[in-house]
Amino acid sequence: xxxxxxxxxxxxxxxxxxxxxxxxxxxxxxxxxxxxxxxxxxxxxxxxxxxxxxxxxxxxxxxxxxxxxxxxxxxxxxxxxxxxxxxxxxxxxxxxxxxxxxxxxxxxxxxxxxxxxxxxxxxxxxxxxxxxxxxxxxxxxxxxxxxxxxxxxxxxxxxxxx
Numbered sequence: 001x002x003x004x005x006x007x008x009x010x011x012x013x014x015x016x017x018x019x020x021x022x023x024x025x026x027x028x029x030x031x032x033x034x035x036x037x038x039x040x041x042x043x044x045x046x047x048x049x050x051x052x053x054x055x056x057x058x059x060x061x062x063x064x065x066x067x068x069x070x071x072x073x074x075x076x077x078x079x080x081x082x083x084x085x086x087x088x089x090x091x092x093x094x095x096x097x098x099x100x101x102x103x104x105x106x107x108x109x110x111x112x113x114x115x116x117x118x119x120x121x122x123x124x125x126x127x128x129x130x131x132x133x134x135x136x137x138x139x140x141x142x143x144x145x146x147x148x149x150x151x152x153x154x155x156x157x158x159x160x161x162x
Contacts, residue, residue: 039162043084044110050083051075051125051133057142059135064090070135070142072123076112079125084110086162092116092123099160107159113147115155126159 039047060069064078073092080086089095096114107113109128114120124134127144135142145152 039084039086039110041108044108046083046110047079047125048109048127048133050079052127052144054079054142055133055144057135059138059140059142061138063135072135075133075135075142076123076125080162084162092120095123095160096120096158099162102159102161104157104159108161110161112160112162114158114160115152117156120156120158122155 054066054070054075057066057075058069059071060074061071062074063069063071064074066078070078073088073090073095076095077088077090080088089098092114095112096119099112102111107126109126111126113124113126113132113134115122122134122136124132124145126132126147130147131144132147133142133144136145147153147157
C-alpha cells in the first residue's frame with residue numbers, strides 16, 4: 001500500500017490520541033475502576049527514580065512510551081504502571097480526582113503534582129528536593145524542574161498521593 005494511503009488510514013487513531021492529550025480540562029474527575037491502594041514508601045521512591053531515568057525522552061502529544069515519547073499524563077501512567085504496577089487515569093483532569101489530596105507541606109517523592117486553577121491542565125511526578133519530572137510541551141522533552149522556579153511557583157498547585 002502506498003505511504004500516503006497508509007497515513008490516511010491512521011488519521012482516526014491520531015484524532016483519538018489528540019483527544020486524550022495532556023491538557024484536557026473538559027473531562028470530569030474519574031469515577032472509574034482504578035485501584036487506589038496506597039503505595040509504600042519504597043514504591044513511591046521507585047516511582048521517583050523511574051521518572052528521573054526518563055528525563056530527556058522526547059515530548060509527544062498523546063505519547064505514553066519511551067520509544068514514542070510522552071505527554072505529561074502518558075509519562076505518569078507509564079511510570080506508575082511499570083514501577084509500582086498502578087494503573088492511572090489517562091488525562092490530567094482525571095488524575096485530579098485520583099488518589100488523595102495532600103498538603104504541599106507534606107509532599108514526598110512519588111506524589112503527583114498538578115498545576116492549574118479549578119481543573120488542572122498539567123501534571124508531573126515529585127522526586128524530592130523541591131523538584132519534579134514532567135513532559136511540558138511540544139518540541140521539548142521530559143525534564144526536571146523546580147516547584148519554586150519562576151514559572152511553576154506562580155501556578156496553582158495540587159498534590160495527590162496514591
